[in-house]
Each structure stands twice: as C-alpha cells, then as structure tokens.
Amino acid sequence: MSKIYGCLLLLVIVGCGKKEYKDKIYVKPEIVREAPSDFLSPEESLEKFYLPEGYKIELVASEPMVNEPVAIAWDGNGKMYVAQMDTYMQNVDAIGEDEPISQIKLLVDLDGDGKMDKSTVFIDSLLLPRMILPLDDRLIVNETYSYDLWSYRDTDNDGVADEKIRVYENPKRRGGNLEHQQSGLVWNLDNWVYTTYNPLRFRFNKDGVQVDSLVGGSSGQWGLTQDDLGNMYYSSAGSEIAAYNFQIPPIYGDLNPEGQISEGFMEPWPVVGTPDVQGGAELRLKPDGTLNKFTGVAGQEIFRGDKLPPSTYGDLFIPEPVGRLVRRAKVKNENGKKVLYNAYDEAEFLASTDLNFRPVQAQTGPDGSLYIVDMYRGIIQEGNWTREGSHLRPVILRKGLDKNIGRGRIYRIVHEDIKPAGKPNLLDKSAAELVDYLGHPNGWYRNTAQKLIIIKGDMGVVPKLKEIALDNESFWTNNFGDQDYALQRVHALWTLEGLGVVDRNLVLEKFNDEDYRVRIAAVRLSEEFLKKDDQGILKALAPLQNDEDINVVNQLALSLRYSKSAEAEELSSSIGKQYEDNEMVTASIGLGIKAKDSDFLKFKERIANSSRIHKITALAGYDIYRQTCVTCHGPDLKGVPNGENSLIAPPLIGSPRVTGDKDVLVSILLNGLTGPIEGKEYGIMLPMGSNDDEWIGQVATYIRAMNSASMVRGKEVGEIRAKNSDRKNYWTLKELLN
Missing domain, CATH: 1.10.760.10 (Cytochrome c-like domain)
Structure with missing residues (x-):
C-alpha cells in the first residue's frame, strides 16, 4: 500500500473524549526529479502514494470500469455517477476533442465493501460533460460549451438513462475554451444550486426550476464546494489561486481580503519533479525540479465526513494535478476572517511519484470517507497551452505524455482505526423519515436529506422541522451517536425555507439561539422580511449589533442591504462605526453599498x-x-x-x-x-x-x-x-x- 509518514508531529486531536489521533507527517523522501511516465497498474500506483501515519488509500474503481473521469456524485442510495471527458486531450493537438462521444457511467457497489463491482453507461454521446447533480432518481447534467441543463432518468432500472428532459434552456453557445467553462452544480445550504463562471443560480423543487441572478456574477474555474454554513470555496488555475471568494455566501458578491491565504500557503511540496508545467522550469520550478507554486488547483472539497479523525472535519482539500498532490488546508476563523493554513510543515496530505496521477476532484462520500478522482493520464493541460511555441509541448513529446490516455482511477482515503460506513438508503424513505438525517454527523447525509425533503415537497413535515428548530441544545445523542445539534437546527431552518415556509415568529425566536451558527441562519432568513421593510424584524435585529460572535455581526452587516429604510441605513452606519477596525465587517457594509450601485x-x-x-x-x-x-x-x-x-x-x-x-x-x-x-x-x-x-x-x-x-x-x-x-x-x- 501507500508509504506512510513517520516523523514530524503536527498535532494531537482528542475526538469527543474518546480516541486520541496523532497526525504525523512523513520524512520527506528524496525527490524523484525525472520519474518515468510509464502507465502503472492500480496496484503499482498505490505503492507510489505518501500519506500521514494511520491514513490509507484504497482503490474504488479503475479502468476499464471508468475512463478519463473528472467528476463523481452519489444518489441517495449510494450509486455513483461518474462524468467522463473521453475526448479530452487524446493527442498533443487536441484533435477530435469536440466530438460528442463522452459518457457518464453509473457505478454500483454490490457487496458493500467500498469497491465498485458494476459499471454501466448511464448516458452516452455527450460533449465533455462537466457538471452532474443527482436529485432523486434524476440526474441533472451540463455539457461543455452549453448553458442548458438536462434531466436524465432510468425508468426501467437497467442502469441506462431512457428519459431525457431539458429543464433549463439558453440557446447561446457558451464561449471561451475548455478552461473557461462552468463547473460545480452544487446544491447549497440555501437551497440554490451554484456553478462557477455563471451569473445565475438555480432552484429545484417539485414544481420545476427557478432561475435567479447573482449580484456580482460568479467566478472560479474547475471545482466548487461549501462549508457547513453555505460559504462556497472557489479556485482558479488560470489565476494560480488555490482558493478564493470563500468568506461569505456568493449571493452577497465577491469579498477577498488580504491575508485570507497565509504566508507560504501557495508553495506546494511535491515528491516528484514537475517537468510539464506551463511557464517552464525557470519560472515555475524549484532547484529540485518540483513545482514552486500552485498552478493546476482543481476540484476542492471542504471535508464534512465522519469517518476520518475529527481534526479533518471542515478542512479544505485541494487537488493539484500538475504537482501530483492533494493539499490539506486548515480553515481558521480569525476575528471573522477565514484564513487558510497548510496543515503540515513543508509537506502535503497526499503526494505521489507516479507522473500520471492527476487528482481533479475531492469529495466527501456517503461512507464518511474522502474520495479522490484521478484522471490518470499524461497531459493535464488544455490544448491551447500545448501548441507550437509553448513551454509544454517539447516536454510532453519528450516524456511521451501524449500517449497516456484512456484510463482513470477513483480512490477513497480511510483511517486504519475508523471503519467507513455502509451504503446509504435514502431514496425510498418518506420525508418524515428523512428529517432524522438532518442531524447526521456526515454532511453528505444532511445535505442529501434536505435536498430530498424539498424535492418531495411534503408539507406534513413542517411541524416536526419547527420543533427541531425551536430546540436550543448544543449537543444531543440520537441513532447516529453524539451530534452537533445546532447544525441540525440550521438544516431544519433551511429545509423549511426550501419548502416555502419562513416563519416570522420562528425567525425572531432564533435570533436568540445559543449557537452563533443558528443565529446566522436566522439573520439570513430575515432578509425576506427586510425586503418588505418589516420594522419589527429590524428592531429585533438591532441587538445583534453587539452579538458576542463577530460572525453574526458580519452577517447582519450583509443582510441589512435588503432593507431600504432609513432605520436600516442608520443601523448599518452604527455597525460601521462600532467595528471600524474589523476589516470583514467594514468590507461587508461596503458590499451592501456596492450592491445598490453595482459595477x-x-x-x-x-x-x-x-x-x-x-x-x-x-x-x-x-x-x-x-x-x-x-x-x-x-x-x-x-x-x-x-x-x-x-x-x-x-x-x-x-x-x-x-x-x-x-x-x-x-x-x-x-x-x-x-x-x-x-x-x-x-x-x-x-x-x-x-x-x-x-x-x-x-x-x-x-x-x-x-x-x-x-x-x-x-x-x-x-x-x-x-x-x-x-x-x-x-x-x-x-x-x-x-
């Protein structure tokens, strides 16, 4: 199996007073400056990985079951959809790349051992599918160069989609090259579905699809993820930015304060030389031949699973396919500003010496583990970067990277002391049964249950959701073990919103919830009343100016933009004066002003x-x-x-x-x-x-x-x-x- 780290102690985490996990990083090996580019079998490739002590990497699927995988997603019963870009860079000139012959596979684990046993072509004849979102038994899909969203369904349970319905249409061809296309299609906590590069967001419910525009548009490139409070994390390979625009929910615009990425964070620590980097050796390589800065960041994920050590929960995992590694970032809240730090000292969470290891997506799985999608190929850069005169072309030809095509692997990261969970079984559950999963320790379950309840549209669960939201305990024990009950209240509130129920009295009550995350949710939900200049709501919000948690104050500064009243302007001004030394609060107030006078x-x-x-x-x-x-x-x-x-x-x-x-x-x-x-x-x-x-x-x-x-x-x-x-x-x- 993979080599493990064994020397430098990072930290000691005690998980709920039960298990002590020591996170040790490896002694950095001697760099393999010129690794061979030969294809390795999955078993051989597993030997080339480096992971912290106690962590293991397991093969979930590989070729021929999957080929050229770029994105994965699970339905409520744990069936895995895999988007493949079967025509991506099959040669150095990208000839044939726009042929509509790509596929989406459906993978099934029949025996529950975590390894996929069956693969079917769920959808054929696609043009480089980029985004997939399972709803119930439907899969929403977007293809490259298109804005359209299509719904696919398998009505006879043979693993092949036989129903195709366009649910959103925009006849315009999406411009730009492959690097400038949308990705994401993430169902956010606020019940809107977000993408990158698109000034729109979407809402799915039992009545169809609703479309809304974003104040500042949307940026980012490949990959999109969210934390427990619905803050989205974007990244940009084009700008060589590992993460940005993650301070506030995207509906409020862009906010990227200085210092949100800690000093030295942008320097990666590969274990293999990186000859194929745009910009060339002089600009982009260290003396040892490894990458000196993130360049291909993609497919990032806030890990919200429950089957790795508790210290990993809420960490940002960033695949870097050019450097053949995955960065683990600690997200620290410093006086209201989220700041990213490398979890390790001059090392990475996952690194490989296999030149064909191309991690392009990380995902929290239904089993509570961390999944990694490996496109496993030679060329990772899009064809516009590999033309005659580029830095890349001579290296690609010298290493024979253009010949390494048509394969792919999907892995999961587990811990030797923690057993992954089994397969989920949510699709056939009633809305009332799904409510219990809003308190699951795995964020995948919480988000999936919320989504399914809203799609079902069963209003009979409203009283139960209100009962949960009205509780005021921090932790409790249910069928899933010890839970963060505040997060269940957050999901209950947003599930009610998704069902069209924003109860004014409930919102007022939750302004005083003992947990700051619930108060933040309540402030956001109050925006519906602020738009109507509800003076009672505004009066009840005013005391939150002095909230003990600066994140609540910051949310208040953001939400006040929705009121046009003089009282709201006065409150916003008062907040600005009181927190004039807090860059996040003052920036949020500025965004509110900008929203009224946009670019x-x-x-x-x-x-x-x-x-x-x-x-x-x-x-x-x-x-x-x-x-x-x-x-x-x-x-x-x-x-x-x-x-x-x-x-x-x-x-x-x-x-x-x-x-x-x-x-x-x-x-x-x-x-x-x-x-x-x-x-x-x-x-x-x-x-x-x-x-x-x-x-x-x-x-x-x-x-x-x-x-x-x-x-x-x-x-x-x-x-x-x-x-x-x-x-x-x-x-x-x-x-x-x-």
Missing part, C-alpha cells in the same frame, strides 16, 4: 451616450468578460496579483494594445499571445478564436469601452480572421507591432 450599473452609465448598437455590443461583452477574462485580468481590468509582487496578466486599462489599432487586440484574442510585454513575462494569453466573430467583437468592445475607445464590429473581426487564416500559433508583440 454593471456604473458601466451602463459609462456608455450612456454611445450608439444603440455600441451599447448592446458592449453590454454583451461585459457578460463575456465576467465569465471568461476576470480570473486573470481582474474585475477592474487592472490584472490579478499573483502573490509574487506581479500580476497574472497585464492590465487592460490604458494598454496601447487595447486603445490602439483594433487589429492588434483582435489578433491577440483570436490567436493568443506569448513572450514579454513591456519587459515583463506573464505566460500565455490563450487564443479565443474558437468563438465566433460576434463574440470576439463583443468582448473587444467591452474592453475598449472601459478605455473610452470605439467599438469592434463582428464584421471587422471576420476580416482580421480571414487575413490571418493560416495562423495557428500564438502571436508575439514583436510580430504584431512590426
């Missing part, structure tokens, strides 16, 4: 005197920019800091490449850009030429409008595209400006 409205004012066609084009470009470009160039177009006193991408405000000759800007958008810009190296600007002329013209118009420059018409883009139709590689500025 979008400011931009509309900016182009108010432009022609009608200019306005239409620029506003369409605003949406594209927010969904595609913002992770590198920033919402203000001034570039995103990379933590190294430099920027991920060059500023677009005041750039002569933006304000000058349209040919230069359009050519860069079509074919990309490499090489130095004004003496600085930024890496590669990815080509966007796979999008149509109108799309290119729209985003170019927005960027130029932000610089008070004229619009770019689709016809102009077409002419520039035709002029350089033979161009396959990135441009350099030297070429463009000569």
Whole structure:
C-alpha cells in the first residue's frame, strides 16, 4: 500500500473524549526529479502514494470500469455517477476533442465493501460533460460549451438513462475554451444550486426550476464546494489561486481580503519533479525540479465526513494535478476572517511519484470517507497551452505524455482505526423519515436529506422541522451517536425555507439561539422580511449589533442591504462605526453599498451616450468578460496579483494594445499571445478564436469601452480572421507591432 509518514508531529486531536489521533507527517523522501511516465497498474500506483501515519488509500474503481473521469456524485442510495471527458486531450493537438462521444457511467457497489463491482453507461454521446447533480432518481447534467441543463432518468432500472428532459434552456453557445467553462452544480445550504463562471443560480423543487441572478456574477474555474454554513470555496488555475471568494455566501458578491491565504500557503511540496508545467522550469520550478507554486488547483472539497479523525472535519482539500498532490488546508476563523493554513510543515496530505496521477476532484462520500478522482493520464493541460511555441509541448513529446490516455482511477482515503460506513438508503424513505438525517454527523447525509425533503415537497413535515428548530441544545445523542445539534437546527431552518415556509415568529425566536451558527441562519432568513421593510424584524435585529460572535455581526452587516429604510441605513452606519477596525465587517457594509450601485450599473452609465448598437455590443461583452477574462485580468481590468509582487496578466486599462489599432487586440484574442510585454513575462494569453466573430467583437468592445475607445464590429473581426487564416500559433508583440 501507500508509504506512510513517520516523523514530524503536527498535532494531537482528542475526538469527543474518546480516541486520541496523532497526525504525523512523513520524512520527506528524496525527490524523484525525472520519474518515468510509464502507465502503472492500480496496484503499482498505490505503492507510489505518501500519506500521514494511520491514513490509507484504497482503490474504488479503475479502468476499464471508468475512463478519463473528472467528476463523481452519489444518489441517495449510494450509486455513483461518474462524468467522463473521453475526448479530452487524446493527442498533443487536441484533435477530435469536440466530438460528442463522452459518457457518464453509473457505478454500483454490490457487496458493500467500498469497491465498485458494476459499471454501466448511464448516458452516452455527450460533449465533455462537466457538471452532474443527482436529485432523486434524476440526474441533472451540463455539457461543455452549453448553458442548458438536462434531466436524465432510468425508468426501467437497467442502469441506462431512457428519459431525457431539458429543464433549463439558453440557446447561446457558451464561449471561451475548455478552461473557461462552468463547473460545480452544487446544491447549497440555501437551497440554490451554484456553478462557477455563471451569473445565475438555480432552484429545484417539485414544481420545476427557478432561475435567479447573482449580484456580482460568479467566478472560479474547475471545482466548487461549501462549508457547513453555505460559504462556497472557489479556485482558479488560470489565476494560480488555490482558493478564493470563500468568506461569505456568493449571493452577497465577491469579498477577498488580504491575508485570507497565509504566508507560504501557495508553495506546494511535491515528491516528484514537475517537468510539464506551463511557464517552464525557470519560472515555475524549484532547484529540485518540483513545482514552486500552485498552478493546476482543481476540484476542492471542504471535508464534512465522519469517518476520518475529527481534526479533518471542515478542512479544505485541494487537488493539484500538475504537482501530483492533494493539499490539506486548515480553515481558521480569525476575528471573522477565514484564513487558510497548510496543515503540515513543508509537506502535503497526499503526494505521489507516479507522473500520471492527476487528482481533479475531492469529495466527501456517503461512507464518511474522502474520495479522490484521478484522471490518470499524461497531459493535464488544455490544448491551447500545448501548441507550437509553448513551454509544454517539447516536454510532453519528450516524456511521451501524449500517449497516456484512456484510463482513470477513483480512490477513497480511510483511517486504519475508523471503519467507513455502509451504503446509504435514502431514496425510498418518506420525508418524515428523512428529517432524522438532518442531524447526521456526515454532511453528505444532511445535505442529501434536505435536498430530498424539498424535492418531495411534503408539507406534513413542517411541524416536526419547527420543533427541531425551536430546540436550543448544543449537543444531543440520537441513532447516529453524539451530534452537533445546532447544525441540525440550521438544516431544519433551511429545509423549511426550501419548502416555502419562513416563519416570522420562528425567525425572531432564533435570533436568540445559543449557537452563533443558528443565529446566522436566522439573520439570513430575515432578509425576506427586510425586503418588505418589516420594522419589527429590524428592531429585533438591532441587538445583534453587539452579538458576542463577530460572525453574526458580519452577517447582519450583509443582510441589512435588503432593507431600504432609513432605520436600516442608520443601523448599518452604527455597525460601521462600532467595528471600524474589523476589516470583514467594514468590507461587508461596503458590499451592501456596492450592491445598490453595482459595477454593471456604473458601466451602463459609462456608455450612456454611445450608439444603440455600441451599447448592446458592449453590454454583451461585459457578460463575456465576467465569465471568461476576470480570473486573470481582474474585475477592474487592472490584472490579478499573483502573490509574487506581479500580476497574472497585464492590465487592460490604458494598454496601447487595447486603445490602439483594433487589429492588434483582435489578433491577440483570436490567436493568443506569448513572450514579454513591456519587459515583463506573464505566460500565455490563450487564443479565443474558437468563438465566433460576434463574440470576439463583443468582448473587444467591452474592453475598449472601459478605455473610452470605439467599438469592434463582428464584421471587422471576420476580416482580421480571414487575413490571418493560416495562423495557428500564438502571436508575439514583436510580430504584431512590426
């Protein structure tokens, strides 16, 4: 099995006064600088892993049962859906990548031993499926380059979907390359389903699908997860940011204070050399040949299971497929600000010397364990990064990574002293029976039970939910053992909300709950009444300005935006003065002000005197920019800091490449850009030429409008595209400006 760590003591955790777990990290081995790229069998690959003492990695499924897996999800009975990108980078030029032949597999563990025994093709002929969300016996699916959501169902129980219904339609093709597509489809605590890169959120219930927009849109790239209070954790490989926008629920906008990632956190500690890194050895490798900064962060997960040592609960696990490792981050709340720390000193939770180990997703399983999806392949970077002239292409060809395709593994992390739970059995339970699972120690059960109750829409459970919510105990013992009863109250409140019941008297009562998490939930639920300027609610909220927990005060600052009354403005101002030294509270108040005067409205004012066609084009470009470009160039177009006193991408405000000759800007958008810009190296600007002329013209118009420059018409883009139709590689500025 995997090698275990055995020297440096991290911490000692006592789990509820019962079992003492010592978390020891391994003595870092000598780095394998040039590991072979040969495929290994699952058994051989298991020998290449390093884990802390006491932890074990077990194989759940492998090829040919799964191939090119990228995402997993379980239905209420523990059947596992696996999204596969069967055409992803099957060669160095990505030829055939857009063929609709990818699949979603359905895997079943027949004997309950944790290893999958049966695999069927649940859905065939898909275009790179990215997002999967099991509801009841339905699976919601989204494919690449599409906004549409489809519901699939197996009506005859043969493991193959035979019903297909579109539940959300947007006829527009989603622009951008593979890296700039949506992911997630996470059913949040607040009963809305969130994705990355999409300014929309969705709500599913027995009546269908409801769609809502987000104040600040949505960013992030591959991967999305939530904590116990519904705070989402995003990440961005393009911006090389391991985690961001996790301070507050996304409905309130973006909030990323300085210091939310601790010093040194962005440095990974692989155990194998990393030759295939974008940017090349000089920019991205340490002297020992290993990665010097996170670059491929993906598929992160707040672990909320109950079958690993208690110290792991609430930790953020971040797969890094380029570094062949998984980071374990401790999330510490420091005066209202969540700060990420590496759980280990110059080491990682999981690391491998197998060059084909490509962890792309972590998930909390129904059995309480931590699952890792390993795409297990040679090339992990998308084709726009592997073109002629890139740093990657010569390495890929030298190591033969382009030949390593068509496999995949799914693992689970367990602890030698804790037995994983068995398979769940929730789909056939009544809503009343599901209510009991809102107090389960495994967050997977709590969220799944809440989801199923809401989908069933059985109002007969409302009295029972209110009874649970009204209790005021911290811990209790039920069929699942010792429980954090406050979390059950939180789920009861939000389940009521999902059923359309936000009881005013109950909300008022819960302002005084003994647990801060329940008070936070109550403040959020009060927003429905704040929107109606309910003065009684506002008066009852006022004492929370002095709440003993700063997180409650911060939530109050966020929620007050929903009241337009002078009293709410006065309370918000008072909070601002009282907590002027707390960056989180003052930032939250600022977000409330910004929500009333958003960037979008400011931009509309900016182009108010432009022609009608200019306005239409620029506003369409605003949406594209927010969904595609913002992770590198920033919402203000001034570039995103990379933590190294430099920027991920060059500023677009005041750039002569933006304000000058349209040919230069359009050519860069079509074919990309490499090489130095004004003496600085930024890496590669990815080509966007796979999008149509109108799309290119729209985003170019927005960027130029932000610089008070004229619009770019689709016809102009077409002419520039035709002029350089033979161009396959990135441009350099030297070429463009000569």
